[in-house]
Amino acid sequence: MARTGIDKQKVKQARQALLARGENPSIDAVRAELGNTGSKTTIHRYLRELEAEAGTKIDADAFLSDTLRTMVANLADQLQKEAQAVVDKARTDHGEQVAALFREIAERETQLAERNREISGLSNHLQEEQERHAGSKRALDEAAQDKRKLELSNKDLDARLSEKASQIASLEEKHQHARDSLEHYRQSVKEQRDAENRRFEHQMQQLLVEKRDLSQKLAGKQEELSIMVKENSALATRLADAHAAVEQFKVENQTQTATLASQADELQKLTDTEKKYDSLKRRYDQLENKYEAVQAHTRSQEVELASLKAEVATTAKILAVFEKAGTHHGTTAKTQGEKQVK
Known part of the structure; x- marks a missing residue:
């Protein structure tokens, strides 16, 4: 809601004063003209009603001088040039990134080939280990037989140890x-x-x-x-x-x-x-x-x-x-x- 003392008539007077000075009657400009009082929502509502009553829409360019238009055009050109430079740089960086990715892919493929060769060697090594494991198992069976013999000997030693x-x-x-x-x-x-x-x-x-x-x-x-x-x-x-x-x-x-x-x-x-x-x-x-x-x-x-x-x-x-x-x-x-x- 509008503050006390702000009504449609005051908003209309502030709008006309701004138009007389050649300024754009925006919401902030109208509020400043009113002494920085009033709600922006209320001022906006009153401005729409006044524009509807006038039957015409305010064209912002009509209130700009030739100097301001030239300045705005120069700023637009400068903005477009800077934006184009940013785009060109982004394209260049993207190209370099793509090239780096291709190089990394080639390196990864080389590494993959090396890993495949290592896997092949490990497979052969695994087969050799399995053969050695079989030999170790046979040796383990022989060691188990020796262990049983040692257990019999250990029982004899336990008897002697009890005496000691x-x-x-x-x-x-x-x-x-x-x-x-x-x-x-x-x-x-x-x-x-x-x-x-x-x-x-x-x-x-x-x-x-x-x-x-x-x-x-x-x-x-x-x-x-x-x-x-x-x-x-x-x-x-x-x-x-x-x-x-x-x-x-x-x-x-x-x-x-x-x-x-x-x-x-x-x-x-x-x-x-x-x-x-x-x-x-x-x-x-x-x-x-x-x-x-x-x-x-x-x-x-x-x-x-x-x-x-x-x-x-x-x-x-x-x-x-x-x-x-x-x-x-x-x-x-x-x-x-x-x-x-x-």
Whole structure:
């Protein structure tokens, strides 16, 4: 619908004003003449009614000047030339594309001929492969017969392997007994260490009783104290070395255990001859002897480690007592000096 104030009469006046100025009364021109107001649909409807009333159709060329007509004609010629150039270029490109397609078709035909020759060669190769397959099938049948023979031999070896497995189980039982003995030894070492701790506490009580005598000898013991500090450092170093050695022996023990397990797996996989089994058995005995030697060395290292720990702990507590006694002696001497001054 038209906006408020736009009617047929105003559209007629705007149209006549445009015609008087020699302009084409188009919808946009009429709307601009009306101040850019009104609906284009309504303006178009009113313009058709006015043209019908006038009984004549407006010819657009009647409102064009000679200069505009010449310009339009030049533009039409230029447009036609450019369009013709585009068409010529398209034809040239099309011709080149067609030639390229023909060349590609020739190449594809050459490739097709080569593929046909390859297919022929592959067919011959396939026939040869089929013949070889037949030979392989015969060889497979012979291998199946050999397999049946090997299965019979394998059953005999399985029986022998079962016997060897029972021997391995016996060895594992011995190994478990050795582990139990080691655990029992560790428990006894722990109890011994607890007893030593109790003895140390008793010695500490005796040291407290001798505290007064030690305070009088503190001056002479200072030099001994420094020596003991150095010895403590050396003992700590020895303790760290011993601990590292124990850890190393534990690692070696685990390695030997893993080696024993690996050797057991090798025993289970024995499928050759009794000679190979005897060789593995001798290797197993050597490893077991080495394992027992490592266990004995580990026990000696643990005993030495416990001794070192006890010695370090005893030294540390004696040092603490000496330091505490020195502090008490200094306080006592200061108090006596103050009393003498008074």
